[in-house]
Amino acid sequence: MNIDAIEKGYYEVIVDGVKVSQHTKPLKAIARAQEEKAKDQSAYIYVKQPNIEPIVEIDESAEIQQLKDDYDMIWAELERFKALGGGTVVDPPVTVLRAFPSAYGAGADATGGRTGSVIHVTTLADSGAGSLREALTATGDRFIIFDVSGVINLLTQARLEVGNVTVNAFSAPLGGITIIGSAIRGAGGGGVNNMIWRGIRFRNGYLAAEPSGASNHTCLGFRESDNVIVDRCSFAYSKEKALDDSTSGAGETATGITFQNCLFGESEQAMLTGNSDGADFGNASILRNVTSNVGWRMPKAGGAMQLDVINNYTNNWQGRTIRIDQYDFALNHIGNYYNGGGLTNTAERPDKKMFAMTTNATMSPQIYDNDNFVDPTNRATGYPATPSDGWYQFPDDITSPDPILPEWWVGSQLPLQGQAPTILAASTLEAELLPKVGACEYLDDNGAVQF
Numbered sequence: 001m002n003i004d005a006i007e008k009g010y011y012e013v014i015v016d017g018v019k020v021s022q023h024t025k026p027l028k029a030i031a032r033a034q035e036e037k038a039k040d041q042s043a044y045i046y047v048k049q050p051n052i053e054p055i056v057e058i059d060e061s062a063e064i065q066q067l068k069d070d071y072d073m074i075w076a077e078l079e080r081f082k083a084l085g086g087g088t089v090v091d092p093p094v095t096v097l098r099a100f101p102s103a104y105g106a107g108a109d110a111t112g113g114r115t116g117s118v119i120h121v122t123t124l125a126d127s128g129a130g131s132l133r134e135a136l137t138a139t140g141d142r143f144i145i146f147d148v149s150g151v152i153n154l155l156t157q158a159r160l161e162v163g164n165v166t167v168n169a170f171s172a173p174l175g176g177i178t179i180i181g182s183a184i185r186g187a188g189g190g191g192v193n194n195m196i197w198r199g200i201r202f203r204n205g206y207l208a209a210e211p212s213g214a215s216n217h218t219c220l221g222f223r224e225s226d227n228v229i230v231d232r233c234s235f236a237y238s239k240e241k242a243l244d245d246s247t248s249g250a251g252e253t254a255t256g257i258t259f260q261n262c263l264f265g266e267s268e269q270a271m272l273t274g275n276s277d278g279a280d281f282g283n284a285s286i287l288r289n290v291t292s293n294v295g296w297r298m299p300k301a302g303g304a305m306q307l308d309v310i311n312n313y314t315n316n317w318q319g320r321t322i323r324i325d326q327y328d329f330a331l332n333h334i335g336n337y338y339n340g341g342g343l344t345n346t347a348e349r350p351d352k353k354m355f356a357m358t359t360n361a362t363m364s365p366q367i368y369d370n371d372n373f374v375d376p377t378n379r380a381t382g383y384p385a386t387p388s389d390g391w392y393q394f395p396d397d398i399t400s401p402d403p404i405l406p407e408w409w410v411g412s413q414l415p416l417q418g419q420a421p422t423i424l425a426a427s428t429l430e431a432e433l434l435p436k437v438g439a440c441e442y443l444d445d446n447g448a449v450q451f
Contacts, residue, residue, distance in 0.1 A: 098419060099196050099229050105285025105308060107229035107258030108419035112166030112196035116141025124148055126155045126181075133158045136165070136184065144168065149175035154182040154204060157214050163192040163225065169199035169439065174450070176442050179204050183215065186222035188247075190254070193226040197233060201439045205238030205267075215240075219267075223247050226282075227256040234263040234438035235270075242294070244272040246302070247281070253303070255282020258418070263438030264291040264298075275303030279327045283417040286312060288424075290437045293343065296320045301329070308332045308417050313429045316341025319348030320356040323394060324365075331367045332414050337429045340378030349392065352380045356394035359402040367409050373426040 099110045119142045122130035132152050135144045141164040149172040163186070169177040178201040186192035202219035209215055217240035222228065224247045235242035242264050245257050257273055264270040270291045275281040281303030291298050292315040301307050302325035310332060314321055321338060324331065338354065345352055354374070357365075369387035374380075382389030387409050393400035424432055444450050 103229055103231065103258065104260060104419045104421035105258035105287050106283040106417040107227060107256050107285065110194055110196050110227040110229050110256065112194060113141045113143035113164055114166065116143055116164060118143050118145065121146045122148060124150045124152050126153060136160050141165070146172035146177055149173045149177060151178045151180060153180050154184070157182045157210060157216060158184045160186045160192050163194045166196040167198070167200065170442055172442060174442065174444065176201060176439060182207050183218045184220050185218065186225055188223040190224040190226070192222055195225065195228045197230045199232050199439050199442070201234045202242070203237050205242070217241065218244055220244070224252055224254050226254050229258040229260070230262060232261045232439055232441070236266045238267045241269045241272055242267045243270070246272045246274055246276065248276040250278040251280060252278060253280040253282060256418070257284040258287065259289060260285070260287040261437055262289045264289065265293050268295045269297040269300065270294045271299035272297060273299055274301035274305050274307070274325070276325060279304040281305040283307070285417050286310070287421055288312065288433055290433050292316055297323060301325070302327065304328045306330045306417055309336065310421060311335045311424050311429060313337045313433050315339045316343050317354070318343050319345065319354065320394065321354050323356040326358040326360045326363050326400070327365070328363060329365045330414050331365065332416065333367060333369045333372060334413070335371045335423050335426045337426045338372070338374040338378070340375050344378050352378055353390055353392040354378070354380065355391045357391060357404065358394050359400040359404060361402045365408050366414060368412065368414050369409060370413070371426050
């Protein structure tokens with residue numbers, strides 16, 4: 001869909017060949033009215049170009065301009081009232097539909113609950129009818145939206161048993177959705193796949209383990225989950241892991257994972273992906289996230305995986321911003337910005353090396369390092385001119401006695417995973433990321449983007 005056609009042209013909604021609406025109103029206003037009508041039908045959005053006889057003219061108003069400023073929000077609303085539930089956005093024709101237009105990386109093509117039932121969260125209660133817990137633990141494909149805003153206190157762990165789910169907190173009214181208390185996790189065994197998570201403030205993952213032994217030290221965590229994208233969420237206060245889609249053990253694997261545009265703070269660990277105890281794993285993308293006042297793991301990765309760590313901004317880390325295990329992995333480490341603080345290197349390494357890997361005598365990884373800025377006060381000697389000088393054997397050269405070899409670094413960029421993002425210069429990240437990272441936007445009742 002061409003945003004200029006919305007700004008300058010006209011549009012109508014057609015369901016099963018019958019015109020059901022023609023609008024000058026913002027898309028959120030028509031979303032609720034059309035939700036049930038479009039729910040189980042093939043729906044198409046036709047954008048009338050200016051050279052075609054108009055149905056209704058859309059004024060170039062402030063509301064339309066704000067919608068133009070963040071087309072992602074328009075897309076989220078089209079999904080929400082099921083206009084894409086089996087149909088196609090045309091003008092121009094779309095052959096491969098991403099999770100949303102600015103979805104990038106390995107998980108960009110996740111479909112979530114696009115073809116499933118729309119479930120409304122109507123209460124902030126921990127459980128019961130209309131609760132987030134009820135929606136998460138439901139069976140079948142589901143697209144979860146919020147008719148309320150505020151704080152949801154999870155008294156016990158919320159555990160998903162099946163995937164094919166979209167959780168779209170952009171749909172919440174003014175104030176958005178904040179989750180505190182217990183963790184949200186998925187059942188292991190590879191059954192909780194194909195998920196889209198957007199626009200949630202996670203402030204959970206700090207409670208003691210439950211009587212069953214289930215850990216509550218993660219905000220949002222999955223094991224062996226394929227095709228997952230987490231976008232524009234904020235994470236804080238977990239005792240251990242903020243965001244986790246990883247596995248551990250021979251034969252366990254996952255693939256198609258993107259963590260992008262998220263904000264991490266005040267946690268022990270930021271992001272985990274990969275296989276800690278086996279070579280099996282697919283691919284993952286860590287894109288345009290901001291991490292501040294977090295100890296380590298930005299990310300932790302493992303297995304013989306393909307990993308892109310691109311355009312992330314890290315502030316005041318403690319140690320090992322990246323840790324990766326002793327397999328034949330392929331890593332693009334491009335355009336990241338590392339800004340130290342009072343916590344940085346206070347309990348780690350006097351040589352200021354900040355990237356860690358376990359090693360063995362047979363591993364042969366490939367690493368492409370380009371345009372990564374580390375502030376001079378916290379920069380290891382020799383880095384980035386000699387990229388291997390920024391890395392150390394983890395946890396030490398006794399446990400990992402085999403040396404890190406300079407020939408593992410390659411001179412050309414490795415293939416990017418999934419939908420390739422535009423790569424920004426590291427020097428631009430403060431201006432590009434800090435103003436709008438994390439769960440900072442929502443649509444008001446008039447369809448306008450607000451902070």
